[in-house]
Amino acid sequence: MTTNLILQGLTTQRSDIDRMAALAGGRRIVALADHAYRVEDVQFSEAIKASIDQECFGAKLDYAFTPAARRLADFGLVAMDMDSTLITIECIDEIADMQGLKPQVAEITEAAMRGEIEFRESLTRRVALLKGLEASALQRVYDERLKLSPGAERMLGVVKAAGLKTLLVSGGFTFFTDRMKTRLDLDYTHSNVLEVVDGKLTGRVVGGIVDADEKMHTVERVCAELGISTRKAIVMGDGANDLKMMGISGMSVAFRAKPVVRAQADVALNFVGLDGILSLFE
Incomplete structure (x- = not known):
């Protein structure tokens, strides 16, 4: 299953988004709205998640690994x-x-x-x-x-x-x-x-x-x-x-x-x- 990484915050620095995308091995970054991004086709492992968790908390970003094409x-x-x-x-x-x-x-x-x-x-x-x-x-x-x-x-x-x-x-x-x-x-x-x-x-x-x-x-x-x-x-x-x-x-x-x-x-x-x-x- 293809997995995406969603990153969002009250404010965001593009350098932080790029850094998280690199950590997750994502192929493409899509801006969703003000201060919200989807990093597509990422690699998922518990080790990667732990790294993302620590880095995002420090940057005051929320993250989620989500299945691609999931709809409300x-x-x-x-x-x-x-x-x-x-x-x-x-x-x-x-x-x-x-x-x-x-x-x-x-x-x-x-x-x-x-x-x-x-x-x-x-x-x-x-x-x-x-x-x-x-x-x-x-x-x-x-x-x-x-x-x-x-x-x-x-x-x-x-x-x-x-x-x-x-x-x-x-x-x-x-x-x-x-x-x-x-x-x-x-x-x-x-x-x-x-x-x-x-x-x-x-x-x-x-x-x-x-x-x-x-x-x-x-x-x-x-x-x-x-x-x-x-x-x-x-x-x-x-x-x-x-x-x-x-x-x-x-x-x-x-x-x-x-x-x-x-x-x-x-x-x-x-x-x-x-x-x-x-x-x-x-």
Whole structure:
């Protein structure tokens, strides 16, 4: 199979592109857009990939080895994590900030995303710290702090135009995924329900917790509903709890991700926006 090397960054130096192409033994360099290039007919080996990885990170370039002639329309679903993937924040950390507890909660969040704490345990511990908080704090987080990741809207627009369905599956909360579904016209969402009694958070989640296994099963369920294999899904995430759903996909994308996730993903976007995946297709 002919393999191409995609190189892209927020800015690029042609000398860096030429150097990467030489490392990969590419035959031809094609400019795709501002700061994005395709190096065609490259040699692939784990040793070459390791060299490219080190050189690109130093030059603040994202790279991906891709099959030639792969099209976006070859896929049927884009599944995304929400916190720190589709959006720039961890919602639970910002909710905790309303209680003056952001450092404590953020520390648990980081450990969970690195895979050091099992997600179910971490969520239970973090949500418990929110007990007694006015539920109106959720709207404040949405209004004042939630921002889409760079390139999110462009990526979704092109994906939808190509006929793919969209799934937002999150270890976060329905308060936010419901609003994202409406705001971005997403096809499917699945996340956790925070219990609210008398206008205050109880410190508990209602029903099952959307952990790594549930995320994977959600991708499987949606693909089954669409009548496609999970290999026809592009799955994007940043934390250890995304690895299982990324592992069953046809293309896994680590976005601004923890090292454990970058190491296992097909593609890592460390510098460009979510729309960086669009350069990976012809």
